[in-house]
Amino acid sequence: MKRNIIPLIVLAVLLVLPFILRDPYYLHLMILVLMWVALGSGWNLISGYTGQVSFGTAAFFGVGAYSAALLMSKLGISAWWGLPLGAFIAVLLSFPFGWISFRLRGPYFALVTLALNEILRHIATIWESLTDGMVGILVLQTFISKQPYYYIMLAIAVTSIIVIKLVMDSKLGYYFVTIREDQEAAESLGINTVYYKMVSLCISAAIIGFTGALYTNYMGFIDPKIVFALGDISIMAILVGIVGGVATIYGPAIGAFIMVAVQEFFRTAGFGLFIYLANLTGWSFMHTAVKYISQAHVLSFGLLVIFVIRYLPNGVVGDWDVIKRKFSFGKTGSV
């Protein structure tokens, strides 16, 4: 019971947050954080718990996003129906590609997901009669205020965390971890590894596809470059998962918060700090710095990947004991 207190407090704070946080910009950031909680949790299930590293978050995300957008633009059905449809199509898509790669041993799954991402981006770009190619699709937003989106996103984030917690507490979860730790041992225990990897991928794809469809509804505009982005979606999901904590329930929540903060820090040049400094001091190199910092967010992602894998491979939650030890070591100064 004690373990559940902190998440419940956080949830309570998140529930009342829109009443305190009036600024739509910060509410938008919180919506993004919640979106990344869901996406990071989805990635964490297949990659963190089941050990099949996926570069394909953007593929499932984009498929979800496009199914919602196409429902609206081609059939005239409300894009909200795209949420279940997006999840369904993402799961359908995961079947053939999961089946191709899960039979094989080696880094095939990582490569297949990477390829899937590229293939879908090319299709969405080339098939102009359906997707309008690079022009993208515009969907009218249902709500003007950001609050409804905030609560919907919160519901999805919480649901995905609960779903993954339930899955991991059940027999399935033990199968997944066994497959990650030792496939041969899992098979000799009678676990059908291909089947259970598939189950894990399907749950993951459903969560990601659902979130992708909601993204369309919230942002109101998608194009192939945005939703099938390797760096901004797939790598971001991996970072959210790793920074927060691989194979931990609440890791992605923390990772999402950190990563959205990092992304926004670079996009706005230190939340406007550098622009403020530039205006204050009038130094021209400050303006140059602003320009470079706002361009550097992909670079920062790359450096973060290298840093995190090298020094924090299990994330803030996973390596919490290591971090704590380091800090207490510094404080006491004794061995």
Add this chain to the structure above:
Amino acid sequence: MDTFLQTLVAGVLKGGLYAIIGMGMTLIMGVMGIINLAHGQLMMVAMYIAYVCFTYFGLDPYVALLVTMPSLFIMGVIIQKYLLNPLAYIEAILPHNQVLMTVGIAMVLTEVIRFIFTSNYLSVQTSYSSSTLHLASLSFSVPLTIAFFSACLLTAGLFLFLLKTDVGRSIRAVAQDAEAAQVMGIDSERIKAITMGIGAALVAAAGNLLLPVYYLFPDIGRPFTTKAFVITILGGMGSTVGAILGGVTLGLAEAFASTYKGQEYEEMTGLIIFVLVLLFLPGGFKRLTKV
């Protein structure tokens, strides 16, 4: 018929280049057991080095090979020694963290180059960039023909190196069984670093040979990384002969796709081949050639 033959020629010439890209990758795959997802980005860096050599020092791209290959060799060694080798001692839950690391390296390389050179398209215009040779009714692009024969030379050189020299034998030993090689007194970490260096140098050569006929921009790395892993899977992981076959196959397939289907399908061809290979021939050509 002419179109067909012309496409065939173009495909084979390009395939020669793809073969050396794939050979570096497959060597890395065989020895380290990882897919190097920074391969195309290493090539991009080499191309920018050659570009600088050409624009500021007037060095011909073919002479610049003497600059880019050693510098990329050193870069590969540094990457392996300081970024990839240490990962073996880190206890991580996540498997494949070396592959993830190469993705991080790829992003950093691309963005650093973007900082220095911006995203603008650059090109190297040499006197022979657009010249062609005519043989009967077929035309051969001069730079691509030179590239093809240089690729053949490099391939022969690599084979001699792997078969006849001590280091080459050590590389093959580590590829077969890293632990057994270690027991025999081979410093496998050193061999891994050298292999990464050779892989990087080979792909640098490919980039250099491609430079006279290609545009240059920071994002050029990613499609070539994709091509490299498609070739590696197609040829069979760790098989150098397979990489040559895979490279030529991909070159041909792309040439035919872009002639008969349209330019925009060129990049997708490789990806479709990749999926088909995993479906029908998961071991790649290695399963057929046995080497």
